[in-house]
Amino acid sequence: MANTLILARSQFALTALFHILWPVLTIGLSLFLVVNEMLWIRRRDPDYYRHARFWSKLFILNFGVGVASGVPLEFEFGTNWAPFSAAMGDFFGNILGFEGAMAFMLEAGFLGIMLFGWKRVAPKIHLFASCMVALGASLSAFWIMVANSWMQTPAGGVMQRGRFAVTSYTQAMFNPAALWGVGHMWFACLETSLLVIGALSAWYIYKQRNLAFFLKSLKIAIAAAVLVAPLQIFLGDGSGRVVFQQQPAKGAAVEGHWRTNPPGTGASWALVAWPDKARQRNDWAISIPGVLSLLATHSFTGQVAGLKAFPPADQPPSLPLLFYAFRLMVAIGFYVLALMLWSLWLWYRGELTTDRVGRHRRWLIAWISALPLGYLAVESGWIVREVGRQPWIVNGLMRTAAGVSVLPPGTVLASFIGYALLYTLLLTAFLVFARRILRKGPDVTAEPPPLKPTAPLQVNAPVPHAFEED
Amino acid sequence: MEQVIGLLANIWFVLLGVILALYVVLDGFTLGVGMLTLFSPTEERRGILMGTLGSVWDANETWLVLLGGALFGAFPTAYALLLHALYIPVIIMLFGMILRAAAFEFREHSETKRFWNLAFAIASLVTALAQGVALGSVLQGIPSVNGAYTGGVFDWFRPFPLVVAVGVVCGYALLGAVYLILRTEGVIQTRARSGAYWLAGLTFAVAVAVTVWTPFIYPQVATKWFSLPDFFLILPLPVAGFAAFLLLLRALTRGHEAAPFVWTVVIFVASFGGLAVSLHPYLVPPSLTLIQAAASPATLIFMLTGIGMLLPVMMIYNGYQYLVFRGKVTVPGYHH
Numbered sequence: 001m002a003n004t005l006i007l008a009r010s011q012f013a014l015t016a017l018f019h020i021l022w023p024v025l026t027i028g029l030s031l032f033l034v035v036n037e038m039l040w041i042r043r044r045d046p047d048y049y050r051h052a053r054f055w056s057k058l059f060i061l062n063f064g065v066g067v068a069s070g071v072p073l074e075f076e077f078g079t080n081w082a083p084f085s086a087a088m089g090d091f092f093g094n095i096l097g098f099e100g101a102m103a104f105m106l107e108a109g110f111l112g113i114m115l116f117g118w119k120r121v122a123p124k125i126h127l128f129a130s131c132m133v134a135l136g137a138s139l140s141a142f143w144i145m146v147a148n149s150w151m152q153t154p155a156g157g158v159m160q161r162g163r164f165a166v167t168s169y170t171q172a173m174f175n176p177a178a179l180w181g182v183g184h185m186w187f188a189c190l191e192t193s194l195l196v197i198g199a200l201s202a203w204y205i206y207k208q209r210n211l212a213f214f215l216k217s218l219k220i221a222i223a224a225a226v227l228v229a230p231l232q233i234f235l236g237d238g239s240g241r242v243v244f245q246q247q248p249a250k251g252a253a254v255e256g257h258w259r260t261n262p263p264g265t266g267a268s269w270a271l272v273a274w275p276d277k278a279r280q281r282n283d284w285a286i287s288i289p290g291v292l293s294l295l296a297t298h299s300f301t302g303q304v305a306g307l308k309a310f311p312p313a314d315q316p317p318s319l320p321l322l323f324y325a326f327r328l329m330v331a332i333g334f335y336v337l338a339l340m341l342w343s344l345w346l347w348y349r350g351e352l353t354t355d356r357v358g359r360h361r362r363w364l365i366a367w368i369s370a371l372p373l374g375y376l377a378v379e380s381g382w383i384v385r386e387v388g389r390q391p392w393i394v395n396g397l398m399r400t401a402a403g404v405s406v407l408p409p410g411t412v413l414a415s416f417i418g419y420a421l422l423y424t425l426l427l428t429a430f431l432v433f434a435r436r437i438l439r440k441g442p443d444v445t446a447e448p449p450p451l452k453p454t455a456p457l458q459v460n461a462p463v464p465h466a467f468e469e470d
Numbered sequence: 471m472e473q474v475i476g477l478l479a480n481i482w483f484v485l486l487g488v489i490l491a492l493y494v495v496l497d498g499f500t501l502g503v504g505m506l507t508l509f510s511p512t513e514e515r516r517g518i519l520m521g522t523l524g525s526v527w528d529a530n531e532t533w534l535v536l537l538g539g540a541l542f543g544a545f546p547t548a549y550a551l552l553l554h555a556l557y558i559p560v561i562i563m564l565f566g567m568i569l570r571a572a573a574f575e576f577r578e579h580s581e582t583k584r585f586w587n588l589a590f591a592i593a594s595l596v597t598a599l600a601q602g603v604a605l606g607s608v609l610q611g612i613p614s615v616n617g618a619y620t621g622g623v624f625d626w627f628r629p630f631p632l633v634v635a636v637g638v639v640c641g642y643a644l645l646g647a648v649y650l651i652l653r654t655e656g657v658i659q660t661r662a663r664s665g666a667y668w669l670a671g672l673t674f675a676v677a678v679a680v681t682v683w684t685p686f687i688y689p690q691v692a693t694k695w696f697s698l699p700d701f702f703l704i705l706p707l708p709v710a711g712f713a714a715f716l717l718l719l720r721a722l723t724r725g726h727e728a729a730p731f732v733w734t735v736v737i738f739v740a741s742f743g744g745l746a747v748s749l750h751p752y753l754v755p756p757s758l759t760l761i762q763a764a765a766s767p768a769t770l771i772f773m774l775t776g777i778g779m780l781l782p783v784m785m786i787y788n789g790y791q792y793l794v795f796r797g798k799v800t801v802p803g804y805h806h
Binding site: 060061063064065067068069070071072074075077078079082083084085086087088089090091092093094095096097098099100101102104105106107108109110111112113115116117120121132165166167169405406407408411415418419422425426429430433436437 | 524525526528529531532533534535536537538539540541542543544545546547549550551552553554557558560561564565567568569570571572574575576579580617618619623765766768769772773776777780781784787788790791794795804
């Protein structure tokens with residue numbers, strides 16, 4: 001059984017860490033497509049239409065892999081975590097059902113029109129379809145984060161004969177971790193997508209390909225990311241404080257914090273360290289006094305429970321992984337903020353024009369190299385959230401070891417290998433074809449479908465760009 | 471209280487049946503067209519076949535995701551038991567679905583399409599086979615104690631589930647063929663029509679075999695079928711199925727375009743109704759009943775007000791998407 005447990009956990013880690021790569025871009029990019037479509041309809045600038053068409057090629061490729069890797073997760077709770085599913089389905093399964101009905105179905109039901117319906121429906125119906133796809137994508141983040149947050153901080157029900165029965169849906173859905181979790185993940189999707197859009201646009205600008213065209217998308221990315229990056233740090237801070245309140249063992253594990261600070265003193269924060277679970281201490285550490293109390297409680301002397309306050313059986317495993325995954329995520333958050341301040345400065349100085357932007361080579365390289373940062377932060381964040389929840393599958397209610405399906409280890413190993421092979425194929429093919437789409441570049445001469453001259457949206461259009469360019 | 475739970479559990483049994491039937495018909499023809507692409511002689515024709523799926527395959531597959539989520543919420547014990555017991559067929563089905571989705575997308579970008587063509591067709595076949603094995607295994611019975619699986623990982627590898635799997639493959643291919651009659655013209659349509667004859671005959675033969683075989687391996691069904699008044703409740707379903715089969719053959723002979731699809735759907739719905747009535751009140755035979763597997767009444771009501779109310783809305787916007795893309799597909803590909 002020990003092997004089955006390790007294999008089932010590894011398989012879940014593989015399938016979840018692989019899957020999350022795709023919806024983060026789907027969620028952000030679908031909103032970006034809506035923005036472009038609205039700009040096209042309002043400003044009548046065909047470049048925004050061409051942007052929508054260009055990025056939707058990447059969108060559909062990404063979406064395909066997301067669907068392919070997402071369907072298994074809907075069933076993996078039952079195949080590998082049957083006792084968990086039977087015991088917790090009353091709330092957890094129900095929420096997955098809502099995700100299917102409100103999010104995935106909405107997304108899928110309008111996806112065909114959004115991708116292939118440009119010439120079949122009127123522009124405004126097309127815009128509506130795009131909005132529904134974006135709404136569905138964002139709702140899926142909402143529901144899955146509600147379900148996951150409930151595993152972190154279960155509420156709104158009681159355990160009866162080994163099964164969770166819901167007594168209050170409001171409390172269960174809006175459990176302590178939920179609102180911060182939903183916000184933090186949704187902003188992670190936006191930030192990751194903005195980095196991808198900005199990085200690819202910067203690459204074209206750097207290569208002097210369709211410079212004016214991609215300056216438009218880079219500017220949209222900067223304008224949005226300047227708001228998203230600081231807000232994400234705020235949301236991360238809020239999520240972190242909930243962890244210290246609700247899952248103190250996880251908080252202490254993530255920070256390599258062993259001894260509870262005595263009243264009146266501050267807990268010191270380890271900048272770097274090597275937490276050692278066997279010896280129940282850090283092998284070495286460079287710490288800053290008082291800072292952990294400040295981070296966890298917003299007070300210099302707030303008490304932060306140390307890991308030693310919990311029996312080793314209740315402490316999370318893989319402490320160095322938690323410790324460094326968390327620091328990587330935080331470092332990326334601040335790095336992105338710095339990049340946005342730099343971008344804002346250049347914009348303010350009037351450098352973001354077609355004739356000047358190309359001169360800022362270093363800045364463009366900084367943008368290009370930021371492409372994977374959002375993904376890295378998302379993966380790190382999920383490792384912190386899920387590994388940090390161990391040894392519980394539902395915090396305080398059910399241990400992970402009690403939730404695993406009884407299966408021969410060889411069977412789970414075989415499925416694990418199958419997933420690993422398939423996902424390697426998917427990732428390789430995606431990169432090959434995405435590269436092809438990007439090298440080919442946009443069709444900057446594509447003619448948009450006609451917008452009705454009497455369209456009421458046009459009335460408020462500030463400057464009729466279309467006339468200028470004609 | 472018992473009556474309330476019973477009523478709610480039965481409502482969800484019907485709703486899940488509707489979702490399952492929608493999935494089977496919609497993804498059934500998608501998987502069927504996928505299998506039929508194996509027989510496309512040219513890339514152009516294959517492109518047209520795949521073009522009939524371009525705008526809808528994702529939505530069709532999503533009914534399965536909805537089914538999974540709704541089953542998990544409404545009958546958590548059944549969700550856990552079925553997926554645990556059917557570990558290998560389910561994993562194979564998921565591998566098939568992963569490869570199918572990937573191949574469908576990547577094929578359009580690829581210059582050497584052969585690999586993805588083959589992957590798409592084989593993945594569709596494997597997915598259909600695995601679903602058939604799963605259905606056969608459920609009919610064969612899934613042993614459990616208090617909702618926990620007590621059988622082995624290879625219990626599905628027996629003659630009955632394998633024969634059911636052949637039936638499901640034929641049925642899906644039939645759905646694919648009649649869908650192609652509706653959505654294509656010319657030589658593809660002619661070939662689909664002649665294929666549909668064969669597939670209808672094969673599906674019918676396997677369906678009869680399975681129907682005769684089921685009472686022998688699952689005595690509860692025999693008791694139910696041949697007792698009054700259940701006999702008269704069940705009887706219309708095989709009669710309707712058989713009538714639809716004859717009407718399907720007639721429609722094929724007369725060269726109708728939409729009627730074959732309609733009659734095939736009637737055959738599937740009648741078979742489904744037959745299965746549902748035969749299983750009831752068991753959700754996972756031979757021992758897990760609807761009421762034993764049901765979630766708490768609070769959850770069933772909450773889901774009913776959310777998912778249940780949304781079901782008609784989902785059908786409307788999915789139908790709208792079909793309406794937008796109605797008509798014959800004459801050009802290969804789906805990225806235009």
